[in-house]
Amino acid sequence: MPTRLDTPTAQAPIEMTLIERFLAHLAHERRLSDHTVTAYRRDLVQISRWLADQDAGALEQLDEAGIRRYTALRHRQGVSGKTLQRELSSLRGFYRWLLRENQAQVNPAVGLRAPKSPRTLPRTFDTDQLSALLNPVDEDPLMIRDTAMVELFYSSGLRLAELVGVDLGDIDMREGELGVIGKGAKSRRVPVGQKAREAVERWLAVRPALANPDERALFVSLRGQRIHPRTVEKRLERWALERGASQHLHPHLLRHSFATHLLESSGDLRAVQELLGHTDIGTTQIYTHLDFQHLAQVYDQAHPRARRKSSKPDDRS
Incomplete structure (x- = not known):
């Protein structure tokens, strides 16, 4: 039975160096808001923990097949398509930065799309x-x-x-x-x-x-x-x-x-x-x-x- 992603094991060490450098790039070079940087951090750390639990290597070594397995698992756990699309967007942004820093050869998240969820309309006041x-x-x-x-x-x-x-x-x-x-x-x-x-x-x-x-x-x-x-x-x-x-x-x-x-x-x-x-x-x-x-x-x-x-x-x- 797969480990739930919201309760990662304590034995899953995570190398944060590249992630932290990427987040610093978002905050200081791109000047994104604290809220947006926090969202990127949450997504990337969560995927990193999943990789560590699977003994599947570091985040910068993730390939397209691994992303598809991760997305499929999250979908089976009932995570919405909107959340999955945001996580894929975080990965695409991370890999664009890795390419710029010569830390990766390809962007494995390019072209991948999350399963669609029914679109909910925002509530309003009369x-x-x-x-x-x-x-x-x-x-x-x-x-x-x-x-x-x-x-x-x-x-x-x-x-x-x-x-x-x-x-x-x-x-x-x-x-x-x-x-x-x-x-x-x-x-x-x-x-x-x-x-x-x-x-x-x-x-x-x-x-x-x-x-x-x-x-x-x-x-x-x-x-x-x-x-x-x-x-x-x-x-x-x-x-x-x-x-x-x-x-x-x-x-x-x-x-x-x-x-x-x-x-x-x-x-x-x-x-x-x-x-x-x-x-x-x-x-x-x-x-x-x-x-x-x-x-x-x-x-x-x-x-x-x-x-x-x-x-x-x-x-x-």
């Missing part, structure tokens, strides 16, 4: 439901901060890391614009709606009581320092519960809601792509499926040839 959650005015400084974060997530379609990284000088309150650093250290400017500006202004009025004097971050914690991503997630969950939300609230749900509501109103996929900071429009196209669901419901209810026939018997027969 417009009216979200507006109802945002309407109450808070007095507590932390709730004022949390409301400002929710408004900015929804107003500008930010990722969690982008919101946490916002500094005081990044937001132009008069013009209603915000500069953010997205994936791959790519910068973009996004609009900030009126409601979000009002919420941020309320937060700025109470921020000095919490923030350290030299802190540049827009959003700070009780310790006066830049707020941690995990703290944002916990605070948003608490914020929603206290306001009676019917579903769990997390930053990406607000980003999904932003994209879906914008696409439903405008139909401009390219604009949504730019606002979200997607390099590939294929990533943005997931929201066309959401939009089509809405359109299909309208069609079923409104089109005279789409309505279901009455269950009453036809007297003319």
Whole structure:
């Protein structure tokens, strides 16, 4: 019976030198985010442990047949196609770097694809439901901060890391614009709606009581320092519960809601792509499926040839 990959044996020594050098390349040369580098580390270490358990050599010696065996095992264990595709992407990136460093002759992961999983559509908040959650005015400084974060997530379609990284000088309150650093250290400017500006202004009025004097971050914690991503997630969950939300609230749900509501109103996929900071429009196209669901419901209810026939018997027969 194969060893489960999430519980590697303690006797599996791993040579980390090349992996650590590759991760340093990602962090310092390519300037990828800490989150992305951590994902690469997790994938490569996991595959290395599997190789060690199989006594199959080092990661840099892996061949195409070995990758196929690994992928097949993971698939049998119920790992999703999306996760497997990410792991293959990590391997391809590692081997591209090995080729550059003359540590490998070929890239064995090129051309390999993971088994496809059914595509799941992201959940979103209904417009009216979200507006109802945002309407109450808070007095507590932390709730004022949390409301400002929710408004900015929804107003500008930010990722969690982008919101946490916002500094005081990044937001132009008069013009209603915000500069953010997205994936791959790519910068973009996004609009900030009126409601979000009002919420941020309320937060700025109470921020000095919490923030350290030299802190540049827009959003700070009780310790006066830049707020941690995990703290944002916990605070948003608490914020929603206290306001009676019917579903769990997390930053990406607000980003999904932003994209879906914008696409439903405008139909401009390219604009949504730019606002979200997607390099590939294929990533943005997931929201066309959401939009089509809405359109299909309208069609079923409104089109005279789409309505279901009455269950009453036809007297003319």
